[in-house]
Amino acid sequence: MLSPVLIVGAGTWGCSIALHLARRGYTSITVLDSSPVPSPTSAGNDLNKIAEEAREPKDEDSDEDYFWNKTTQIAMKAWKEDPLFSPLYHPMGFIMAAVGDEAYEKCIAYAESEGILLTPLKSKEDFQTTMPKGVLTGDFPGWRGFWKKSGAGWVSASATLRAMHDEASNLGVQFITGSPVTSLIYSSSRDSILGARTADDKDHLAGITILSAGAGSDALLDFKKQLRPTAWTLAHLPLTPSEAKLYLNLPVLYGVDRGFFIEPSHSPGSAHELKICDEHPGYINPILSPSSGEVIGSRPFAKEQVPLSSSSRIRSLLSETMPHLAGREFSFARICWDADTIDRTFLIDKHPELNGLVVVVGGSGNGFATAPAIGVVVADLIEDKLDSRLKKAMRWRPEIAEERDWWDTQDRFGGEGKVMDFRDVREWTSIGEDESKETET
Template structure:
């Protein structure tokens, strides 16, 4: 039986990425005085999905009225409150507005259903011609013909955040409030969970040291299944990005642009003000790296760290750019990488006490939309830790292996792009990779 929880309890967080740092911050803010975070890399970790120059943040209203819609709306409200009011995160939120678009009848229909009807339709301006799209940004930015595009423009109430700076700010504030961070290998690299009488009592790091805890929070993103059997509930999935260099004059021209996101082509946001680089992403259901598991009939996707992207991914990014900004489409990449997240079968988070390990909380399954919640997700995880998570959230985020009895690795989970199918990292063995040569 787990010990009684108090603010003096030893809390061990495995993973110093988005959710791990957010949990540490919220624990410290609630008065917990013995919180330790372990991570194999200095923060921000080069393999963390949150270590990025920018990520999309949306706002809206879910109108369905069921419990899942209520969870989504509450999550969104809490995140936006953090981006707008929390001094740790507010400096990194840019309310620039955003454009969402599709290029096929199927994607446009889904776009309207997912992005417009579930939000406030009156706040969107419909875009049907190339001139409509170009009019949303300064002259000279959007020079493409937007073939077959249809979209919607929302001028405010959404935008982007500087992900890396927000993550570092969260980490620094947690450290200022007394959280202990042990990072780097071997001292911060978690080798295994520490088990005693069927419960998790902490973790062992690669240097052989045992870190004992009254509660352990597993928040290692796509790497979590390497420590714990998630009974096929998590699918590590990667997305791809590339950067191109911009001049100082271009960086000024592209400042404060709305996010442009075609749900089957890709997206871009304004250039990074520090490095003067424009980030591009091709849109697709995701890459997996399937590995057969001894003793299991089901393969497992295992993250592979790459500061490169498949050649086909680069090609898709350039095709996207030719439709949007052809004057930039052939610039060489200065940086590229695969960004790993972890899907669940229904893309709902997995935040719960483990049913067989009374002192272990799992915080996983960000499903590609976890970072925007960094201001607030740690509060929900602490609510779970304190066993006072709202019933609707507890149901949505429960341990649910019954949803993953069969192989679901090819389920694209309502995502579009790249032929509308899941991609396999091993396919790159024949097509090759980019070769950029710069790490984060």
């Protein structure tokens, strides 16, 4: 139990793993990352994220449903009861809606799966009554959906990263930042992982190495097509103090084929900003096979701007829901990366061929809400007491990714209705710059 543990990645999941292992009494834990917590490239370094409760898992559930309900149940218990996490959860409710017929079918399936009475929303007046007068001033053309008044809301994101980091540090976890991990260290027989090497040529050895570097994990290990680094886009909209007061205690508004916004963060010292996201199947930055020219992966990169087309989609979302804000300049924008598994179920397992290596990857757009559960799951996995159905669902499973379609939308809607290619982007926003737009170089 007390074998030295090395965690590669100090993002959402890396911090959760460090925290929960330290809480269980592990006394030699080191976390490596290129940046201090919260890293500017971490998907979790954000104003806020959506969180939603799930029903009790049942024996008759499919493996996918069991996985989701079980991990969400573990996480929500922490969000509601753990003194570290509970101040960061805001159960304000959740609105799920859509414009297109196919996307609306997803809303109907969501409502049916809830097993509780949700309020149907069929007109602009219906949507406008979900929030104080003056918030939703738009006409909501074609919008239809459902309002879940309790059991859902949002969590403060970067504040959660800081809280996990600070408690883990207080429990003795060592965070080493400033130099990125360049490779894992293999044994001479190539059947074990002994640790990781950083760009400053330092070797960090451990009995257990946990790879949890988000979308960057794919560059450190051959995942046999199980991961697709995928990016989404967000912008911040500044509010006046009086507007920020009006925009408190709101349900999350999520348009399956439009986008979403969450009320301003309640974190001390946070700016009065709304986070607005346009909804789409994602962007990839393709890696091509030198021999065939076919896509064999996706390579993340950092950028605190978004494609101009994404900015236009965000403006369209605002024009339909909050047109009084549609012309306001954004204060911040960035692309945000995650790693999609082939079935969007997490990949958390002991590597079947490399002793000493545990992979904790594949958030697939759902990683933050379950953050408090991930450390629990990983600790149970290491100690060979993980729920058997969870273990099966999250197993190393390259067999289902052999013929991976890198352009699969994975049941996501919005945008152009397809996974988009960063190579096709020519114009980006230039928020904070002199020009109204910049050209891709």
